[in-house]
Amino acid sequence: MAEAAVRDIGAGILPGFGLWPGWLSPPDQATLLETVLAAIDEAPLYQPVTPGGRPFSVRMTNMGSLGWVSDRAGYRYQPTHPETGRPWPAIPPMLLALWAEATGREDQPDACLVNLYRNSAKMGLHQDRDEADMGAPVVSVSLGDTAMFRIGPADGGRTATVRLASGDVCALSGPARLARHGIDRVLEESSRLIAGGGRINLTLRKAA
């Protein structure tokens, strides 16, 4: 894993948003994908619903001691898979190392949300605010097809679009920790990493 210069696209747009294009080499992407697919075998992807009962277009699962879930009861972190009732699989060591390098922190993330975008799946503009410790950054790893990521200030100013390609890592920290962000669309067939196409996003957080 190469040392990557932080590209803070925030200068004048959004301070605290870090972007590391190409953090993971193609071989590292393939290795990570294998690990994630094994976790998905243990904790199958499912389609959550919003508290209002609307289905998400992305399919989700989690790794770590806590996983982010949504259902009619609301958003929360919980230690077990909502369908199997089993604990989530562990966060792979490769991702713990990535967190340490990207954040420079001594602690470890306890939650890794796995989102699969396939068949025109999107994610509306939102803020990550279900974590107990909102001082800790959020780190995102992209695998597979390129996404059009939209990000803007927490208080509702202008948004900017950033392309996130396979192997890119980005982070929301400090003044960008509560940034509004979402996925407008995924560019089909822009990567050959994932059999059957699509994009997997891994989001590392401190939930507790």
Next chain:
DNA sequence: TAGTAGCT
């Protein structure tokens, strides 16, 4: 208000 549709 972690959705979706529809318009500029």
Next chain:
DNA sequence: GCTA
């Protein structure tokens, strides 16, 4: 990219 914004509004409902």
